[in-house]
Amino acid sequence: MNLLEFIPPKNYYIFFLNFVLGLLLALSFEPFNVPFLSVLVIGAYFLTNDYTFQKSQNHYKNFFYNGLFFGFGFFILSMYWVSNSILEFDINLFYLAPIIFIFFPLALSIFFGLMQIVNAFFWSESNSKIFYFSSVWVIFEFLRSILFTGLPWNLVGYSWSWSISFSQTVSVFGIYGLGLLTVFSSVSIFTFISNSKNKFYLVTAIVILISLYLYGFFRVNNNQIVYTQNELRIVHTYLDQKEKWLEKSIEQTAAIGSNHLITVFPETSFGFNNVIPKNWIAGYIRKEQNSYFNSVSYKGFTYDKKILVPFGEYFPLSNLISLLFPENILFKNNLTKGSNNQVFTENILPLICYEVIFPSFVRNNITMNTQLLVNISNDGWFGNFSGPRQHFVHSQFRSIELGIPMVRSSNKGISGVISPIGEVISATDAEKTTYLDVKIPKKLKSTVYRKYGNLFTYFLIVLFFIIGYAIRTKN
Secondary structure, eight states: OOOOSSSSHHHHHHHHHHHHHHHHHHTTTTTTTTTTHHHHHHHHHHHHHHHHHHHHHHHHHHHHHHHHHHHHHHHHHHGGGGGGHHHHHHGGOOOOOOOOHHHHHHHHHHHHHHHHHHHHOOOSSSTTTHHHHHHHHHHHHHHHHHHHGGGOOOGGGGTTTTTTHHHHHHHHHHHHHHHHHHHHHHHHHHHHOOTTEEEEEHHHHHHHHHHHHHHHHHHTTOOOOEEEEEEEEEEEEOOOOOHHTTTHHHHHHHHHHHHHHHHHOOTTTTTTTOOTTTTTEEEEEEETTEEEEEEEEEEEEEESSOOOOOOTTBOOTTHHHHHHHHTTTSSSOOOOOSSSSHHHHHHHHEGGGGGGGOHHHHHOOOOOOOEEEEEEEEGGGSSSSSHHHHHHHHHHHHHHHHHHHHHHHEEEOOOEOOOOOEEEEEEEOSSOOOOEEEEEEEEOOOOOOHHHHTTTHHHHHHHHHHHHHHHHHHH
């Protein structure tokens, strides 16, 4: 008996159910972190697809709507905080906040809709759909991370952030690989629930989940943090956007800096002031001719942010839009993207705000000599709830993937030092301007992900397609 037989045979009931499932999936992530909820939700979502395939005369169209409603529920709850940025920018633009609140998640949900069209093509009565569904999910996470400058935010692998043990898997497979194993395990469990003959898939899923936990458990318990002799000061500020660049605020922030310790300050905390002591890793806006850069300086080196936030730091087609709306300040003062060939002190990798959420970008920019990841951010745009916490979790996973410690300095976010296995060694009080003096841990010799990147994930995707094809052909 199908578990969904109780649903009335109307498409909009299934669409509403998928919307609710999307909302529930959002509860798997910060700041809710409901354990194992992603495994339950993804499996249930898989069953709604199978039900649609069996009951629908046009399953391609209904698969698309399943994905659209599921994605909309997921993104509207997990990324609602994006709309807060327009209020921080200019309260007079309050009328745009509801538009962003609705249309931003709706635009992102198209990725799930398109994913579902591909799933509809591969769907069948056989169990090949287990392997196709898992691979296609992660392929579209890759696409979401690349297309239109990319937004790899709240990938399904981050739903394990509640467990430091499960999170260690990214040191081998990366965040996408953990997502692939999560989806496959979830679908395998629910395949057994819908058909008790599929015991093999249930056992396989349980073995995978237990193996991931044991690997992480022993990795965490066998790791002993070894500190270097280097001490560093992390500055945390709690300033509203309108106060952040006032002369008084900049002087207050600068007064916390150390004369002898390396001091890390939040993103753009010095405004347009580039007169900064050489032992400070400080964020500011750099002007060069008619171009402005989101920059950080240290010991005479300057790094310009390479990945700019679309619609935040730059507007696509802004020149054309400015012609149509010449008085709208939203389309002016674009920042310029930093060059790919920049030289910075070789033992530190600076990551400005948004850049830390891109796993491949971070991995590709480290060198053999990189000893520390430094993430500076201004999370004051996004309120005090979901956004800053999710951003911090992304930072933790970069340290786990690469086995390199990270220090993070933020305005109105979370500032602290993260060990090379992702443990938060120390963090500041988030709701006041303060500082933290810390010793820097040594990085691990290497990790599988640092050495091979997403290679194992690519291999699993290809393998799953081969297995799926073999099962479907045999049936």
